[in-house]
Amino acid sequence: MSRIRPTIAVCAASLLTWCLVACSQGSPREEASGASGTNESAAREERTMAMQLRSAAFTSGTTIPVEHTCEGRDVSPALSWSDLPQGTQSLALITDDPDAPAGTWVHWVMYDIPPSDSGLQASVPVGATLASGAKQGKNSSSRIGYSGPCPPRGHGRHRYFFKLYALDRKVDLAPSATKEELLRAMQGHILAEAQLMGTYSRQ
DSSP states (O other): OTTHHHHHHHHHHHHHHHHHHHHHSOOHHHHHHHHHHHHHHHHHHHHHHHOEEEOSSOOTTSBOOGGGSTTTTOOOOOEEEEOOOTTOOEEEEEEEETTOTTSOEEEEEEEEEOTTOOEEOSSOOOSSBOTTSOEEOBOTTSOBSOOOOOOOTTSOOEEEEEEEEEESSOOOOOTTOOHHHHHHHHTTOEEEEEEEEEEEOOO
16 A cells, blocks of 8 residues: 555656646647737738838928929829839829818829839829820829829818839729729739828918
């Protein structure tokens, strides 16, 4: 009887140690799933954060020069981008003013921009299709191409958002599409986004 008791005690201690170790570790499937989800989320955030949109005409949060507004030449500003995510097949651009009295006013719609292009020169021609193959849509004035800031006088400072989208395909749209049509066509195909915001007011 004295020999059996130590053996039982040793076995019980070993079993308790094994249970503690097993319970403190998640199953390999759970660990792999958790790590995969975390890594995928981090990678997606990294791709979105990496893409950059800039302009030689103004920096984000500053005033858009008069020449790019209705009080000047009303031509589009130069834009440049970098760090497109892998798999980008085309780019799309939407410029709008959420501070317009009647609701968001669309100033520029462009899509099927080749990812090989590193930007747009100032004064993009007004036309449904550009030499690069990029297409321009209708703004809120029902005109093709760029229409610069032109807020009502005395209405305060408006914000103008230039939003660039990296897509995993070309959009299936003819030239002259609206912002709403472009947004629908882009659903499920956006790899990354970047934006640049400028301001303007008329006294």
